[in-house]
Amino acid sequence: DAGVTQSPTHLIKTRGQHVTLRCSPISGHKSVSWYQQVLGQGPQFIFQYYEKEERGRGNFPDRFSARQFPNYSSELNVNALLLGDSALYLCASTREGQGTSYGYTFGSGTRLTVV
Amino acid sequence: AQSVTQLGSHVSVSEGALVLLRCNYSSSVPPYLFWYVQYPNQGLQLLLKYTSAATLVKGINGFEAEFKKSETSFHLTKPSAHMSDAAEYFCAVTSRGGYSTLTFGKGTMLLVSP
Numbered sequence: 001d002a003g004v005t006q007s008p009t010h011l012i013k014t015r016g017q018h019v020t021l022r023c024s025p026i027s028g029h030k031s032v033s034w035y036q037q038v039l040g041q042g043p044q045f046i047f048q049y050y051e052k053e054e055r056g057r058g059n060f061p062d063r064f065s066a067r068q069f070p071n072y073s074s075e076l077n078v079n080a081l082l083l084g085d086s087a088l089y090l091c092a093s094t095r096e097g098q099g100t101s102y103g104y105t106f107g108s109g110t111r112l113t114v115v
Numbered sequence: 116a117q118s119v120t121q122l123g124s125h126v127s128v129s130e131g132a133l134v135l136l137r138c139n140y141s142s143s144v145p146p147y148l149f150w151y152v153q154y155p156n157q158g159l160q161l162l163l164k165y166t167s168a169a170t171l172v173k174g175i176n177g178f179e180a181e182f183k184k185s186e187t188s189f190h191l192t193k194p195s196a197h198m199s200d201a202a203e204y205f206c207a208v209t210s211r212g213g214y215s216t217l218t219f220g221k222g223t224m225l226l227v228s229p
Contacts, residue, residue, distance in 0.1 A: 004158075033216060042119075042205050042219030043159070056216050090158055092217075103149060104217060106159040 002026070004107035006091050012113045013081050021076040021110045025093030031055075032074040033104065034066055037088040049074055050096070078112075086114045117142045117208050121220035129228050134193040136223050138180075138206030141187065148189040149207040149217065150180055159205065165189060176200070201227045 005024045013019050025032050031050040035043035048056035049068035063079045072093075078085055088111050092104035122137040140146060147166050151159040163174025170182040180191045189206060203224050207217040 035217075040221075042207075042221045043217070045216045045218070048216055058216070092159075103161050103164050105161070106151070108158040111156075 004091055004093050004105050006089075006107040006110050008110060009108065010111045010113075012115060015081055015083060015114055017081050018077065018079050019081060019112060021078075021089050021091075021112070022073065023076070023091030023093075023107060024073045025091075026105055029093035029095055029105070030072055031094045031096060032068055032072065033092045033094075034074070034076045035090040035092065036060075037090055037109070039087070043090055046076070081114045083114050086112060088112075117146065117210060117218045119206050119208050119218055119220035121204075121206055121223050123223055124221065125224045125226060127226040127228065128196045130198055131195050134178075134191070134196045134200065134225065136191040136204050136206075136225065138189045138191065138220060139187055140189060140206070140208045142208055142210060144210045146208045146210060148180075148182060149209075150174065150178070150189075150191050151205045151207060151219075153203045153205065153222075155202075162191070162204075196225075196227050198227050198229065201225055 007022045033048040034046040037043040045058040046060050047066040052068045066076045068074045088109040090109045091107045094104045118141045120139045149164045150162040153159050162178050163172045165172050165182045173179045178193045203222045205222045206220045209217050
């Protein structure tokens, strides 16, 4: 089975631009979460989606938004990019929204550089 | 609210030596606990998890961790380090039930010397 896939793997954007990151969960996983990992730090929670509904949101500005599609894939959108948005963006999937004893499976991430 | 503290941003060991990476958590409800490993330019790989079964948890690559409620700790150990263990390790906590999310520590970089 394919793992969690993210695209693109790397991209460079200019301040003020908009970016869309994509994630496909493991087959059968209905929950997708997004995390931001700034260099030298642990991942920080941005969003969780389950069955196309937002189930959790971290402490990020409204410039960050996300959605989940009927096939459970997800997009993370960031508007008006700032230099501080440069980070590795990780997507994680799990079987259900609740019962996180299953653990999360992470993708390899998208490295975003804002210049 | 949940939080994780990983003591030591860097830990250096010699090949064949014991590996001990420390993790203390704070949670208002009984937690689930996880250790993840991250190799350079890669995502996170689950090493092991504690979900209220046995308090001593065995994971992949010879790692294990022990949940100690009285000490609110979940330290990661490996009896004999290998060069391939060099990576960054993250401890994470989440609460049981609900649409809970992972709260990560800041990570510990494990350096293994020959």
